[in-house]
Amino acid sequence: MIDIFDSLLTKNSLNTLLFYDPYAKLCFVSTITSFFKKTVYIDFDTTFTAYANSGFILNYSPKSVCVFTPDEGELEFLLKTIILNISTTSLIIIDSLNSFYNLYYKKIDSNYFKGIGNVQHIISNFLMLLLKNCKSRVPILVTSMLRYKNKENWVILPSNRRFIHKKSDVIFYVEMVDEANLSINISLHPFLDSKKVVIKNDAISFNSDP
Numbered sequence: 419m420i421d422i423f424d425s426l427l428t429k430n431s432l433n434t435l436l437f438y439d440p441y442a443k444l445c446f447v448s449t450i451t452s453f454f455k456k457t458v459y460i461d462f463d464t465t466f467t468a469y470a471n472s473g474f475i476l477n478y479s480p481k482s483v484c485v486f487t488p489d490e491g492e493l494e495f496l497l498k499t500i501i502l503n504i505s506t507t508s509l510i511i512i513d514s515l516n517s518f519y520n521l522y523y524k525k526i527d528s529n530y531f532k533g534i535g536n537v538q539h540i541i542s543n544f545l546m547l548l549l550k551n552c553k554s555r556v557p558i559l560v561t562s563m564l565r566y567k568n569k570e571n572w573v574i575l576p577s578n579r580r581f582i583h584k585k586s587d588v589i590f591y592v593e594m595v596d597e598a599n600l601s602i603n604i605s606l607h608p609f610l611d612s613k614k615v616v617i618k619n620d621a622i623s624f625n626s627d628p
Contacts, residue, residue, distance in 0.1 A: 430553060474622050
């Protein structure tokens with residue numbers, strides 16, 4: 419498992435994790451943070467934060483994973499903080515782009531989705547500034563839930579897909595094989611072939627004393 423994490427992420431562009439199952443995504447990010455000395459975790463959907471605060475994520479420590487849950491208007495300060503501490507950072511996780519839109523819900527007309535373009539522009543600028551300052555230094559992992567269709571109608575989950583595909587050298591999917599195993603499906607990578615890798619799902623415990 420160490421070998422796949424050593425080679426999976428690149429430092430020259432975005433690394434994008436796509437998922438249908440939020441729990442599969444949580445299991446993956448909980449696992450990968452334990453392989454990096456210092457992770458900056460920008461938690462827009464707050465799932466990781468809730469699990470970490472409840473003691474369900476094994477090997478989690480505030481010393482090794484610095485979690486931010488920003489509100490609207492705080493991105494500029496957060497970006498400055500990350501850049502100033504880039505020399506001591508090993509990994510940046512942005513989780514998830516879909517939930518980024520919740521920060522700017524006042525700018526979006528829920529009936530006609532007007533304003534989404536402006537929010538996507540904010541996302542793009544935020545990511546580009548991070549890339550500019552982290553290039554060749556720190557890998558950036560972005561998570562994004564895939565759009566899907568239920569039995570009755572389309573569920574709209576904007577995720578800035580065009581930008582992600584343009585700026586990502588690495589794109590992979592995660593899904594649960596069973597309770598004990600997690601599958602990583604690599605679809606785009608600069609030097610790894612497209613393949614499926616199964617790893618142990620042992621980063622989360624629901625025991626009262628994890």
